[in-house]
Amino acid sequence: MSNLYWLTDEQMARLRPFFPKSHGKPRVDDRRVLSGIIFINRNGLRWSDAPKEYGPAKTLYNRWKRWGDMGVFARMMEGLAAEATVPKTVMIDATYLKAHRTASSLGVEKGGRGRLIGRTKGGMNTKLHAVTDENGRPISFFMSAGETSDYTGAAALLNSLPPAQWLLADRGYDADWFREGLQSKGIKPCIPGRKSRTKPVKYDKRRYKRRNRIEIMFGRLKDWRRVATRYDRCPKVFLSAIALAATVLFWL
Numbered sequence: 001m002s003n004l005y006w007l008t009d010e011q012m013a014r015l016r017p018f019f020p021k022s023h024g025k026p027r028v029d030d031r032r033v034l035s036g037i038i039f040i041n042r043n044g045l046r047w048s049d050a051p052k053e054y055g056p057a058k059t060l061y062n063r064w065k066r067w068g069d070m071g072v073f074a075r076m077m078e079g080l081a082a083e084a085t086v087p088k089t090v091m092i093d094a095t096y097l098k099a100h101r102t103a104s105s106l107g108v109e110k111g112g113r114g115r116l117i118g119r120t121k122g123g124m125n126t127k128l129h130a131v132t133d134e135n136g137r138p139i140s141f142f143m144s145a146g147e148t149s150d151y152t153g154a155a156a157l158l159n160s161l162p163p164a165q166w167l168l169a170d171r172g173y174d175a176d177w178f179r180e181g182l183q184s185k186g187i188k189p190c191i192p193g194r195k196s197r198t199k200p201v202k203y204d205k206r207r208y209k210r211r212n213r214i215e216i217m218f219g220r221l222k223d224w225r226r227v228a229t230r231y232d233r234c235p236k237v238f239l240s241a242i243a244l245a246a247t248v249l250f251w252l
Helices: 009-018 030-043 057-070 072-083 150-158 176-184 205-221 235-251
Strands: 089-099 118-120 123-133 138-145 166-168 188-190
Touching: 009 030, 009 072, 030 057, 030 235, 057 072, 057 235, 072 138, 072 235, 089 150, 089 205, 123 150, 123 205, 123 235, 138 150, 138 235, 150 176, 166 205, 176 188, 205 235
Parallel strands: 089 166, 166 188
Antiparallel strands: 089 123, 118 123, 123 138
């Protein structure tokens, strides 16, 4: 198949430091297996439908499950992002990812909260909160149930913000405690005020126009079918798919 995805030698060299050590019998070719995992996640295929060029489907799934449980894919993204230059501007926002019935089943009775799935007007979904640099490259993620407020994601990601000068966000993040938290870290907030505020909030409108880059980032992530629609019941496995997509799209 001419449309198969293959990692290059240069990309493998950047990813190899994050691979877990092999104990006992040597692992199957990392490049072939990891390329197959990326192909499956990007196209939303079943593991049994993996092209034969990537080897046995069971090998791909076992590597995906084992490394996902170990947090290897998340460390790849975080490690490559940490190697980049500290950004002068960061952005924060959130988006909804639709949950397929296979991911939301058996969790409806309890609201699906253990699986970070909630019900909104759009149905069952998961909310992905993200922080990116000024170029829209993701730095960190946080997942919550669909109906969760943006404030929850902001509070969870506040401590992981890099030492930037500015933070761009829409008015959904306009809260005094969030502004004070940013200022205590030496970050200037560029956030429009809510319409309910009695006193208008001043912000840099020219700088704020750059916030569309985080929206573009979410759109590119959703090009991966296994990210746009959540099939995984386990939140950790689904977050691994998101981290893998972000690594391939923005950091390799």
